[in-house]
Amino acid sequence: MSRGGGRGFTRVRTARGRTAQSQRWLERQLNDPYVKRAKAEGYRSRAAYKLIELDEKFGFLKSAKRVIDLGIAPGGWTQVVRKQLPKAAVVGIDLLPVDPIEGATIFQMDFMDDAAPERLIEALGGAPDLILSDMAANTVGHPQTDALRTMGLVETALDFAIQTLAPGGAFVGKVFAGGADSQLVAEMKRNFATVKHAKPPASRKGSVEWFVVAQGFKGRAAAPEAPAGE
Known part of the structure; x- marks a missing residue:
């Protein structure tokens, strides 16, 4: 050097x-x-600061008691949660092996596995009030394809959040340049009080990643009612 x-x-x-x-x-x-x-500072990856900076802007960590970390590897986000919320229950999942993190339960399995949601909730011991998703599909070198593959993961993570979050909970998910598509944003707005996009300073300027932060989950009764007479 x-x-x-x-x-x-x-x-x-x-x-x-x-x-x-x-x-x-x-x-x-x-x-x-x-x-x-x-x-x-003892974090496993620089990605820890993306979560720290997002939280500084949106404040979704302060009241969380049960947290799920989707795409946990190598564990930087969960380290932040454990540091800021030492009493919170934290469960993570990833296809890749992840070294143990004190106070967190970690599953090495595919989140798309049908058994994954039930195992996560069972390990958590109740409804999460914060779901974090740093998941991204393996890139194939074609930007449009890569974006679509990652968006599919975001959609699945959002569906999981809508099905499991406690009222008032929050969802934070990684998307690609341009943010979540209009249909996904509309679904978030139906189910959350606020929906914002952000690119934290720790996200490299050349990176196409952005994050969507949805807060104030309305509960599973938030689905629109059918008009009278139908």
Whole structure:
């Protein structure tokens, strides 16, 4: 490694077998202030600060007692929840293995598995008042396809939230550039008091990710009633 390219910038020397893409990624990691801060403060990933910054803006963590973290790996978001809400029950799920986090129950399984919702609620011990989803589909390199695949996960997570959240609860989900589509936003507005999109400072400028924050769940009676006579 060498210093160069500006004050305090760490430049990675080329190495046999290392692609230009991997070299750029390594340089970006080494020079990312959020990566350095995460290491210093004991968080598993820089993503922890996305949740911290979203909460600073919207305040959805302060009253949560039961939390579900969808797409928990590597565990940064749950670490934030445990730090800020040490008495809250927290359950997470991911396809990838996740090292244990004290005070959290973690399942290594597919959230799309039919058995997943029941297992999450059973482990939580009651209705969640906050559901977090940092899930994103594996990218295939085609932006439109990638966005659609991730949106499918967001739709499933939202449906899960509508079916299980306690009244007054909140849902925070990752979407791609442009935010949630109009139909999904309409569904959120039917079921939540407020729906906002945000891109926290910790989300890299070049990233296409945004987050949707829906607060004030109205309860499962929020579905519109049929007009009289029908």
